[in-house]
Amino acid sequence: xxxxxxxxxxxxxxxxxxxxxxxxxxxxxxxxxxxVTSAFMLVIVVALFGGDAIAGExxxxxxxxxxxxxxxxxxxxxSKFVVAVFCAWxxxxxxxxxxxxxxxxxxxxxxxxxx
Amino acid sequence: MSFLTAGSRTATILTHLLVSTAYVSWSLTGVVAFSFMVSxxxxxxxxxxxxxxxxxxxxxxxxxxxxxxNIRYVLPTHYFDRWIDLLTRGEWSADMWRRRGPPTRVxxxxxxxxxxxxxxxxHQELTDWTTVAELATAxxxxxxxxxxxxxxxxxxxxxxxxxxxxxARLRPVLVQxxxxxxxxxxxxxxxxxxxxxGGQAWVEAGDDAIYLAMSVRNVGAxxxxxxxxxxxxxxxxxxxxxxxxxxxxxxxx
Numbered sequence: 259x260x261x262x263x264x265x266x267x268x269x270x271x272x273x274x275x276x277x278x279x280x281x282x283x284x285x286x287x288x289x290x291x292x293x294v295t296s297a298f299m300l301v302i303v304v305a306l307f308g309g310d311a312i313a314g315e316x317x318x319x320x321x322x323x324x325x326x327x328x329x330x331x332x333x334x335x336x337s338k339f340v341v342a343v344f345c346a347w348x349x350x351x352x353x354x355x356x357x358x359x360x361x362x363x364x365x366x367x368x369x370x371x372x373x
Numbered sequence: 374m375s376f377l378t379a380g381s382r383t384a385t386i387l388t389h390l391l392v393s394t395a396y397v398s399w400s401l402t403g404v405v406a407f408s409f410m411v412s413x414x415x416x417x418x419x420x421x422x423x424x425x426x427x428x429x430x431x432x433x434x435x436x437x438x439x440x441x442x443n444i445r446y447v448l449p450t451h452y453f454d455r456w457i458d459l460l461t462r463g464e465w466s467a468d469m470w471r472r473r474g475p476p477t478r479v480x481x482x483x484x485x486x487x488x489x490x491x492x493x494x495x496h497q498e499l500t501d502w503t504t505v506a507e508l509a510t511a512x513x514x515x516x517x518x519x520x521x522x523x524x525x526x527x528x529x530x531x532x533x534x535x536x537x538x539x540x541a542r543l544r545p546v547l548v549q550x551x552x553x554x555x556x557x558x559x560x561x562x563x564x565x566x567x568x569x570x571g572g573q574a575w576v577e578a579g580d581d582a583i584y585l586a587m588s589v590r591n592v593g594a595x596x597x598x599x600x601x602x603x604x605x606x607x608x609x610x611x612x613x614x615x616x617x618x619x620x621x622x623x624x625x626x
Contacts, residue, residue, distance in 0.1 A: 285383060285386045285387070285390070286386065286390075288390055288394075289390060289393060289457070292393060292394065292397055293454075293457060296397050296400075296401070296453070300397075300401060301401065301404055301425075301426055301429050302422070302426055304401045304404050304405050304408075304425070305404050305405070305408040305421075305422045305423075305424075305425030305426045305429075306422050307405060308404065308405035308406065308407070308408035308409040308412060308421070308422075308425055309408035309409070309411060309412045309418055309419075309420075309421030309422035309423075309424065309425055310412070310418045310421070310422065311409055311412050312409070312412040312413050312421075313411075313412040313413075313415050313416055313417060313418040313420070313421045314412075314418040316416045317416050317417060317418055335413065338409075339405075339406075339409055342405050342409055343402055343405050343406075346398065346401050346402060346404075346405045347398040347402075350394055350397050350398045350401065351394060351398075354390065354394045358390075
């Protein structure tokens, strides 16, 4: 994505304002990446974490064995939910950190730093 | 003044990025929570996943209908994009981002919900065909989501029935053997041997034991293990239950 932005600099007055800013500095590439992924891809990934947590176990038949353990149901559901939320946050964080690293490598430095 | 050239330090941008990340994470937590709730209600993981994604897109479509007015402010995805102002503010007027609202003066929108001012109602035409089409699309999406959920539920029921039928098929069913069944040779624990013909039983009074044997036939598919026996001295016709389990003599010990 960063390479594509560098090769094809967007118009300042075009549609993607965040895209233009991201072409100005690699620091804002995470913002653009977040904008693009959170509209569709992150939603699906995040829904996967939430939706697969219990129904996935049930469809594989593992839930029965999980419930046999001496752990209360409320605690099981609560900890599964916490882990699902944590995984979702980590997914968002991975997008940002990756874009930050790539942006600092590929894209131009800060205009203010250049001065 | 531009956000970038107004002497913004790297630290400022990084802070805004961090806040944006937290905001997006918190927004997506709603999707997680909803699909998790559906996940507790169904056996099919894909149903739960699509329920979360469906909620998101239905809310997006409904949010795009401007004639819904203030109702849209309660939609779960209405404020999903507000974090973008954090990274672009200064360079672009807020009118480009909120077509219906006045620009806000909040410097750091830690809680972007508060930054949105409900605009005064403008003049609007309600019988707009675009709006009608959008409403129909949203309604269709809702109906599709409902149907999908219903289909998942009935698929669950079918799977459960199939599982029960499968378990019933694995059960042993013991009946008395037929006359044509082969003669079986039997050895008791004290190395006493005898033969039981098909369809019959064997009773033999030995010197220090009474030997009982019976030929049975398993017409089910499962494996049967006979744990014990209970002999009754009179003729029993028809099924009238069985003796209490404590009175059975164990085969194993």
